[in-house]
Amino acid sequence: MELFSIQVKNIIKQIPVGKVATYGQIASMAGNYRAARQVVRLLHSSSQKDNLPWHRVINKKGEISLPPGCGFEEQKHLLQQEGVIFGKKNRINLERFLWQPVD
DNA sequence: AACCTGACTTCGG
DNA sequence: TCCGAAGCCAGGT
Numbered sequence: 022m023e024l025f026s027i028q029v030k031n032i033i034k035q036i037p038v039g040k041v042a043t044y045g046q047i048a049s050m051a052g053n054y055r056a057a058r059q060v061v062r063l064l065h066s067s068s069q070k071d072n073l074p075w076h077r078v079i080n081k082k083g084e085i086s087l088p089p090g091c092g093f094e095e096q097k098h099l100l101q102q103e104g105v106i107f108g109k110k111n112r113i114n115l116e117r118f119l120w121q122p123v124d
Numbered sequence: 125a126a127c128c129t130g131a132c133t134t135c136g137g
Numbered sequence: 138t139c140c141g142a143a144g145c146c147a148g149g150t
Contacts, residue, residue: 023147025147026148045134048146055132055133055145056146056147057132058130058132058133059148060146061132062148062149075131079131080131081132082138085131086132087131088131091131096131127149127150128149129148129149132144132145132146133143133144133145134143134144135141136140136141136142137141
C-alpha cells in the first residue's frame with residue numbers, strides 16, 4: 022500500500038464532526054493534489070473496513086457525488102445529523118462547512 | 125505490462 | 138452555473 026493511501030485514510034479519520042472535505046483537498050493534504058480519484062478508490066476499498074467517515078467527503082461543488090439510491094440518501098442524512106445544512110439543490114455551503122485545518 | 129475504472133477537478137465556452 | 142473534453146492516479150484484471 023502506498024504511503025499516499027495510508028495518509029488519505031488517516032486524514033479522513035481526522036475530519037471533525039459537522040465538517041466536510043473535498044476529494045481534491047484530501048488528496049492534496051495526503052501529498053498528491055491530483056489524486057482525487059484515488060481518494061474515491063480508498064473509500065470504496067476501506068471506508069467500511071476501517072470505519073472511515075466517508076459521508077464527510079464530497080466534491081468541490083459542495084454536493085454529494087453519490088447517485089440517488091446508491092448511498093446518496095444515507096450520506097445526506099448522516100451529514101444533517103451532524104449539523105451540516107443542505108441548500109436547495111442539495112448543496113452544502115463550503116464557506117461554512119468545509120474542513121479547514123489550521124495547523 | 126497494458127488496459128479499465130471511478131463518490132474527481134480544471135478549463136473553455 | 139451548466140456542459141463537454143482532457144488530465145490524473147493507484148488498484149485490480
